[in-house]
Amino acid sequence: MNKIIQINLAGQAVSIDEKAYQSLSHYLQTLENHFANTIDGREILTDIEARIAELFFGKIRKGNAFINESDVAEAIQLMGTAEDMDIDEDPDTQHHQRAANPSSKKLYRDTDDRVLGGVCSGLGAYFGMDTSVVRILAVLLILFTGIPLIAYFVLWAILPEATTPEDRSRMKGGNTTINDIVNSVRQEATDVARNVKNEATNVADNLKKKSNFSNSAKSVTSGIQQIVTFLAKIFGAGVLIFLVTTGIAFTVFLLANATGGFHFNPGNGDILTPSILKSPTLNWLFSLSLLSLILIPIGTICYAIILFLFNSALHINVKAVFLSWLICLAMFIGISIYSAGNVNINSFRQFGETLKERSSYDIDIKIKEIPPIPLTPDADTALKDTEELAITDTLLITTELL
Amino acid sequence: MKIENTQSQMRKGVLEYCILTLASTGEVYASDIITHLKEAKLIVVEGTLYPLLTRLKNAGLLKYEWKESDQGPPRKYYSLTEEGTKFNSQLADTWTELSNSVNQLTQLK
Numbered sequence: 486m487n488k489i490i491q492i493n494l495a496g497q498a499v500s501i502d503e504k505a506y507q508s509l510s511h512y513l514q515t516l517e518n519h520f521a522n523t524i525d526g527r528e529i530l531t532d533i534e535a536r537i538a539e540l541f542f543g544k545i546r547k548g549n550a551f552i553n554e555s556d557v558a559e560a561i562q563l564m565g566t567a568e569d570m571d572i573d574e575d576p577d578t579q580h581h582q583r584a585a586n587p588s589s590k591k592l593y594r595d596t597d598d599r600v601l602g603g604v605c606s607g608l609g610a611y612f613g614m615d616t617s618v619v620r621i622l623a624v625l626l627i628l629f630t631g632i633p634l635i636a637y638f639v640l641w642a643i644l645p646e647a648t649t650p651e652d653r654s655r656m657k658g659g660n661t662t663i664n665d666i667v668n669s670v671r672q673e674a675t676d677v678a679r680n681v682k683n684e685a686t687n688v689a690d691n692l693k694k695k696s697n698f699s700n701s702a703k704s705v706t707s708g709i710q711q712i713v714t715f716l717a718k719i720f721g722a723g724v725l726i727f728l729v730t731t732g733i734a735f736t737v738f739l740l741a742n743a744t745g746g747f748h749f750n751p752g753n754g755d756i757l758t759p760s761i762l763k764s765p766t767l768n769w770l771f772s773l774s775l776l777s778l779i780l781i782p783i784g785t786i787c788y789a790i791i792l793f794l795f796n797s798a799l800h801i802n803v804k805a806v807f808l809s810w811l812i813c814l815a816m817f818i819g820i821s822i823y824s825a826g827n828v829n830i831n832s833f834r835q836f837g838e839t840l841k842e843r844s845s846y847d848i849d850i851k852i853k854e855i856p857p858i859p860l861t862p863d864a865d866t867a868l869k870d871t872e873e874l875a876i877t878d879t880l881l882i883t884t885e886l887l
Numbered sequence: 888m889k890i891e892n893t894q895s896q897m898r899k900g901v902l903e904y905c906i907l908t909l910a911s912t913g914e915v916y917a918s919d920i921i922t923h924l925k926e927a928k929l930i931v932v933e934g935t936l937y938p939l940l941t942r943l944k945n946a947g948l949l950k951y952e953w954k955e956s957d958q959g960p961p962r963k964y965y966s967l968t969e970e971g972t973k974f975n976s977q978l979a980d981t982w983t984e985l986s987n988s989v990n991q992l993t994q995l996k
Contacts, residue, residue, distance in 0.1 A: 495960040525941040532937045535960045536917065542959035565932025 489551050495535040497542065500551040509537075509557045519567035533564060592640075593647035593656040602641035602805060610656045635777060638809035642785070642802050677715045681708050725787045732783045737776075771820045777813040781806060898929050904982055905929060906939060907967065907975040910949055914964040940965060948974050 488503040501509070516533065520526030540560045541552050549556070592611050594603035605623055609616040627634050647656050685708065785806050905927070909920050917936060924930045943949045948971035951963040967975060 497960050520938075523938075525938065525945060528941050529937045532917070532941070532963070533934060535962075536933065536937075539918075539956070539959035539962075546958070563933055565934035567934075569932045570934040570938050 494541065495531065495538040497538045499538065499541050500545075501541075501557075502551055502553045505552055505554040505557040508554065508561075512557075512561050516567050516570075519570070529570075537564065592644050594641070594644045595656065596646050602637075603646070604637055604640045604644065607644060607647070607656060608640075634773060635780075638777070638781070638805070638812075639784075641809060642806040643788075644802075646802075674715070677711050681711060722791060725790060729783065729787055732780065767820060767824070770816060771824075774813045774817040774820065778810070778817055781810045781813065901982070902929055902939065903943065904975070904978040906936075906943065907948060907971060907978065910965050910967050911972065911975055914952065914966045916962050916964055920965070943971070947971070 489500055490503055490506055492499050492501055492506060513530070513534065517526075517530055520529055523529075537560050540563065541556065544552060544556050593607045595606035595610055595616075596603040598606040598616060600620070605619045606616040608614075609619040612619075623637065627637075902924075905924065906920060909915055909923055917940060918933070920940075921930070921933050921936055924936070930936060940949065944951060944965070947968055949965050950968050950971075951965045953961045954964050956962045
């Protein structure tokens with residue numbers, strides 16, 4: 486069963502099957518993306534939409550109650566793909582334009598060739614390597630160091646999915662590599678610089694004319710406003726970086742204490758964990774999951790704020806972030822339970838003994854720490870026990886008070 | 888080197904001339920132009936034509952008029968502008984020269 490919906494195509498009401506509508510709107514979206522950067526794009530798209538509407542109209546006149554999937558497929562075949570429509574451009578100049586465009590080569594996730602998120606295949610396409618090689622490298626690195634695991638989730642969350650053929654060609658094409666955030670900041674800076682310059686010329690012009698002072702004052706204010714906004718953004722980014730670094734430092738500190746991998750406070754550190762996590766691999770995974778548990782939400786929030794501040798074209802794949810976080814949570818809980826199950830009586834006994842040693846040691850210190858009470862020579866009732874002395878002392882004080 | 892690339896390059900070169908010539912016959916609708924071009928095997932899909940028409944129109948060689956249609960949305964009917972007529976006759980000269988030259992060359996062997 487399929488829903489029939491009414492759509493407006495080039496000003497014409499068209500009844501169309503829902504699935505057919507989906508493939509039609511995907512097709513039109515692809516064309517729109519393709520022509521997005523050309524001046525004539527809007528007009529070309531309108532013409533194509535009108536033509537498709539006309540084709541559909543013909544179908545309906547022939548007696549079809551609505552437009553179905555095969556009608557859409559037929560129309561698409563007749564119109565051709567976005568690449569077919571480039572026939573008027575010389576392939577060489579086209580290639581140069583693409584290469585000169587800084588966004589010509591982009592990292593994508595190749596979801597057509599994926600095991601988990603398509604990150605490895607996307608990286609492979611980007612660096613011109615075979616996907617299997619990238620995967621093997623990634624797995625080896627994860628097994629030995631664990632670091633790429635975090636990187637994987639981060640990339641999964643940040644990288645857009647390659648959906649259109651355009652994306653796919655950009656995934657492989659060109660030589661330029663870009664850092665979108667850096668570019669965005671740079672763009673912002675040049676914009677502000679240009680605007681400030683414009684405002685300055687405006688002010689100068691107005692002053693020259695010696696007229697309309699309020700106007701030039703307004704220009705100055707808006708110029709200042711822009712500078713302030715830009716500085717505020719930079720400041721905001723600075724605060725974020727500070728927060729992230731502090732967050733990381735704090736997490737590392739927590740980890741160090743919890744796993745005993747690093748004695749921040751020698752002698753006390755391993756009281757927290759009675760060497761449950763004997764295996765270094767487990768230790769690593771435990772640290773990694775704990776780190777990710779804390780850093781993923783912090784990182785996502787910071788990233789979102791940066792996006793908001795600089796209107797970047799990057800996006801966050803919330804689903805992937807959440808999924809990564811869940812995987813970390815599962816790993817954390819899993820290791821905790823596994824470790825807890827591994828605590829046998831012996832290790833408890835050991836732990837108990839350690840505690841006993843520690844406490845007797847502590848008591849020693851306490852005894853040593855009690856200041857020697859000056860005893861007068863005539864107090865020959867020489868108290869050998871500190872306890873008794875204390876009692877007498879208090880007694881003496883009370884009597885003095887009375 | 889692929890034969891398809893060279894072939895499509897050759898076709899592309901004469902495509903604009905053919906469109907202008909078709910438009911010189913009077914007011915023509917995009918799908919009429921397409922029918923002719925398809926018959927001549929100059930294009931394969933309709934989509935190819937729309938960017939070309941828009942470009943020629945924006946270059947001032949073509950103009951269009953909206954006409955109501957009983958088969959759907961209003962249609963654009965294209966015709967040559969004055970400039971387009973000149974442009975087309977120049978292209979016609981070039982084409983005649985070019986085809987003569989090519990014919991002579993190929994007959995040499």
